[in-house]
Amino acid sequence: MNYTDYDLMLLNRIKGAESVCLIGEDVLYFQQLIQMIYKTVTVRSYGASEILGSGDGFDYILIGDSIIKEGAGKDYLYRFTDIGFMTGLSGNAGKEENKTKKDTTILAVVKTLPMDFCCNAFIRAGYEILRSQKLRVMENAEEAYFLFDLKKHEEQESEKIETPSRYQTVYVLCPKAVKTGGAELLHQLVYHINRLGGNAYITYILSGDRELLTVPAFERYVYGHVRTVPEIIDEPENAVIIPEGWFIGVDFVRRAKRLFWWLSVDNFLEACMDYRRGSIEQEIALICQKTDIHLYQSAYARTFVELFNGEGKPLLPLSDYLNDTFLENSEAALKDEKQDMVLYNPKKGIEFTSLLMEAAPDLPWKPIENLTTEQVQELLRKAKVYIDFGNHPGKDRIPREAAISGCIVITGRRGSAANEEDVPIPDQYKLDEETKAPAEAVSLIRDCIGSYAERIGDFAAYRDKILKEKDVFETDLKMVFFGEA
Numbered sequence: 001m002n003y004t005d006y007d008l009m010l011l012n013r014i015k016g017a018e019s020v021c022l023i024g025e026d027v028l029y030f031q032q033l034i035q036m037i038y039k040t041v042t043v044r045s046y047g048a049s050e051i052l053g054s055g056d057g058f059d060y061i062l063i064g065d066s067i068i069k070e071g072a073g074k075d076y077l078y079r080f081t082d083i084g085f086m087t088g089l090s091g092n093a094g095k096e097e098n099k100t101k102k103d104t105t106i107l108a109v110v111k112t113l114p115m116d117f118c119c120n121a122f123i124r125a126g127y128e129i130l131r132s133q134k135l136r137v138m139e140n141a142e143e144a145y146f147l148f149d150l151k152k153h154e155e156q157e158s159e160k161i162e163t164p165s166r167y168q169t170v171y172v173l174c175p176k177a178v179k180t181g182g183a184e185l186l187h188q189l190v191y192h193i194n195r196l197g198g199n200a201y202i203t204y205i206l207s208g209d210r211e212l213l214t215v216p217a218f219e220r221y222v223y224g225h226v227r228t229v230p231e232i233i234d235e236p237e238n239a240v241i242i243p244e245g246w247f248i249g250v251d252f253v254r255r256a257k258r259l260f261w262w263l264s265v266d267n268f269l270e271a272c273m274d275y276r277r278g279s280i281e282q283e284i285a286l287i288c289q290k291t292d293i294h295l296y297q298s299a300y301a302r303t304f305v306e307l308f309n310g311e312g313k314p315l316l317p318l319s320d321y322l323n324d325t326f327l328e329n330s331e332a333a334l335k336d337e338k339q340d341m342v343l344y345n346p347k348k349g350i351e352f353t354s355l356l357m358e359a360a361p362d363l364p365w366k367p368i369e370n371l372t373t374e375q376v377q378e379l380l381r382k383a384k385v386y387i388d389f390g391n392h393p394g395k396d397r398i399p400r401e402a403a404i405s406g407c408i409v410i411t412g413r414r415g416s417a418a419n420e421e422d423v424p425i426p427d428q429y430k431l432d433e434e435t436k437a438p439a440e441a442v443s444l445i446r447d448c449i450g451s452y453a454e455r456i457g458d459f460a461a462y463r464d465k466i467l468k469e470k471d472v473f474e475t476d477l478k479m480v481f482f483g484e485a
Contacts, residue, residue, distance in 0.1 A: 010062070017041055017059035024064025165198035165482055167257065168237040171227060173249050176204040179215045181397035182263045185297070185320045186243060187214075187221035192477055194225060201227040205246055217373055232256070239481075241295075244268035247283070250290040259480070260291040261318060262301035266393035266415055284308045295480065298395035300416035316480055321470040322397060325373050326404050330467060333381045333406040334456075340449050341383040343368055345398055349390025349412060352433040356387070356445070359438045363445065368398065380405035384452045385445055389433050392417040399423060400466050403459050408448045410441070424465060426458050 011033060014020055019042040022031055031043045044058075170193055174186040186202065193200035202222040204213050206229065214222060229252065232240060239257040242249040245267050250258055262268070272280050288294075288309055295318040296302040305315055321327070344353050346367040357365050366383070368376060376398075380386065386402035392415035399417075403409050409425055413432045416422035423430070431441050448455055 011037060014038075014041075014060045014062075019043075019058045019060075021058040021061045022046070022064070023061065027062050027064035030062065165193070165196075167239040167481065168199065168235075169233060170198060170200040170239045170241065170481065171203040171232050171256075172200060172241040173203050173205060173229070173243060173246055175246070176206060176213045177215060179217060181320075182243065182245070182267075182394075183215070184218060184221075184323065185263065186241070187218040188320070188473075189241065189318075189477070190225055191221040192474060193481055196474075196478065196482060198481055201225045203227045203229060203232060203240075205229055205249075242291075245271050247271060247287055250287055257292045258290060259293045259295055260287060261295040261297070262305055262394075263297045264393035265301050265304045266391045281308075285310075288313060293480070298416050299419055299421035300392075301394060303419075316476070318476045318480055319469060319473050320395065320397075321473045322400055322404065322466065323373055325377055326401050327467065327470065329377065329381075330404045330463065333377075333404065336381045336406060338384045338406065338452060339382050340364060341366055341385070342445060342449075343379065343383045343386045343402070343407070345369075345388055345390075348388065349433065352389045352412070352438070352441075353387065355438040356441055360442045360445070363442075363449075376401065377405060380407055383407055385410065385448050387441075387445070388412070388417075389414075389431075391415050392423065395422045400462075400469075403462050404466050406456065408452065408455055409459065409462075410444065410448070425462050429458070 010030070014034070015038075017038070018040075020034060022028055022043065022045040024046075028045050031045050034041055034043050170190075172186050172190050174183055190200045190202045202214070202225060204226070213228075214226060232238075232253075234240075234253060234255045236255050236257070239259055240249070240253045242253070242258060242260050244260070244262050244264060247260075247268065250260065269280065272283050278286075285308065288311055291313055294305050294309060294313055294315045296305060296315065297318065297320055302315065302317070309315060341364045343366050346353075346369055357363075366379070368379060371379065380402050383402075384407065386399065386407040387410045388396070388399050388402075389412040392399075392411065395416050399409050399411060403425075408429070410429050410431065411417045411423060411425070413430050417430060429444075431444070433441075
């Protein structure tokens with residue numbers, strides 16, 4: 001028998017298992033491969049039309065997509081739901097003695113049917129355990145498997161605080177497979193709504209072939225709470241969060257409440273250049289007309305919306321906070337030994353930054369790019385100075401990540417950096433790149449490196465504010481989703 005890379009990938013996934021259960025005729029062949037490679041593994045197989053009567057727990061359960069083609073398939077999915085997230089398969093799922101303590105991982109193997117069809121079929125059949133989870137996709141878009149870890153789900157469920165929500169379900173729109181500060185914030189919102197007792201889903205905007213949806217770094221925020229736009233239930237008791245980068249979403253929601261979240265101003269204006277149906281003013285007027293509630297992440301965005309919110313729609317704060325990786329290590333970061341290093345974001349203000357590098361080639365300049373969250377933090381904890389010129393479309397994250405990691409932060413005065421509320425650093429560290437000569441900026445950078453020990457204290461108030469942002473975010477969230485707006 002020939003085995004594909006997909007089969008071998010699944011085989012590697014169950015490495016170390018003591019017991020495996022196979023369900024569905026299309027995965028029965030896998031028994032031979034498992035027993036050939038892992039000789040001590042106990043394997044039990046069931047066809048889609050057979051009765052499950054075992055009370056034993058399994059390390060892994062592999063469900064073939066053939067079960068949704070059989071008449072009994074729906075019953076199987078409901079049977080798993082009845083077990084109530086307990087592990088193992090039982091003919092008498094409701095009996096306490098049939099519940100097992102073993103942590104089971106369920107893999108839904110999608111090979112013989114189109115992936116989108118299978119995903120929706122599992123969901124519609126009522127299998128809550130496989131309800132929009134982490135999606136892994138191989139090179140062939142039709143060869144994928146769904147992965148759901150019961151233990152991880154139970155840990156997330158245990159953190160919930162039951163609070164009455166203003167909405168039955170909240171759908172948070174987000175582009176798929178994007179790792180940005182804005183995308184992380186959208187995922188964080190879903191996590192906290194659910195933690196407080198609400199019912200929220202990250203809802204991906206699909207385009208082209210269906211690929212990996214959730215960025216691995218964000219999976220912990222939305223575990224088991226993933227949807228796509230076509231799955232939105234557009235009813236008055238629900239709400240849809242529309243980020244400014246996908247403003248055309250206001251046209252797709254008819255009955256649910258439309259909450260327009262202004263995560264930035266500049267990114268919205270840039271998107272308008274590509275998709276607007278008239279002038280920018282006309283587009284904003286249309287958005288304001290169709291929006292039920294405006295939410296703003298920054299004072300910069302609040303001021304912008306106030307200029308156009310002629311209908312007086314509610315305008316509420318919904319801020320943000322940094323990844324816990326930065327917050328949890330903030331005290332240790334200040335004790336690290338710093339290097340004479342200047343970090344910069346190559347995606348912003350690179351014209352002015354290039355002039356600085358030309359004026360001071362002896363300084364160790366280093367871009368922040370193509371790094372994981374942990375690698376960004378590690379780099380920031382080593383450097384003495386972080387510069388951030390160019391646009392500040394919202395209350396940007398990297399300047400705050402730099403400050404909380406012990407960097408002296410130097411910015412321009414564009415966008416949110418122009419006001420003291422969004423970027424509350426001493427005025428001397430904000431340079432107008434339109435009027436300041438590169439030599440003046442380089443002189444400040446050199447002085448910051450040489451007098452780091454004295455100057456780092458200028459950012460103590462900024463760091464204190466950053467540490468409180470998570471509490472502020474939760475307060476904002478409670479007002480919007482659990483209080484009266």
